[in-house]
Amino acid sequence: EVQVVESGGNLVQPGGSLRLSCVASGFIFSDYNMHWVRQAPGKGLEWVSHINGGSNDIQYADSVEGRFTISRDNAKNSLYLHMSSLRVEDTAVYFCARDLRDNYSIDRWGQGTLVTVSS
């Protein structure tokens, strides 16, 4: 069964840092592009970042560019999001998501991990 499971969400102060992790199973992780998408409480979806299988094509939303870094370890079937200079507006559930190969969409989502930025 295809699964992605996020972890690492926590309460952090403004200006702080946090690293989210996502472990994948049930598919050949290195064959798939991956994404992070977030959802602020009671709000809609916001795409955050993308990384291809070889980690040589990385994209970010303008709202996180320069503060967040996406990475992956294919040997560990793991995706990461390192977040720094966190702001109150970064408070959200962060979803790890698998790309629908060759079709530019997202076909699998984790349950999400909550990041709360507050003093």
Place this chain on the structure above:
Amino acid sequence: EIVMTQTPISSPVTPGQPASISCRSSESLVHSDGNTYLSWLQQRPGQPPRLLIYKTSKRFSGVPDRFSGSGVGTDFTLEISRVEAEDVGVYYCMQATQFPWTFGQGTKVEI
């Protein structure tokens, strides 16, 4: 950035009746490869999103055939032929033609 606008924001529906959601993009979603990368996702309460439709009209695996997508250029539609109680939730359109990928604001479908 491509802005996605959905209408309506909220849609009361009656089981057994059809429902329709519109999505408009601020610029054409036709990719340089000729494909149009517009998807529809459903998010039930307390759940992560679920892919329904990709490339405008292709139904994802396991999605009931009462869901269909259509559209061209900047105007797209998700139709539910006969709404069922389990279809309650928020529906999002998403464009993946160009980074950053962007979502519509969501349409809440409620019985």
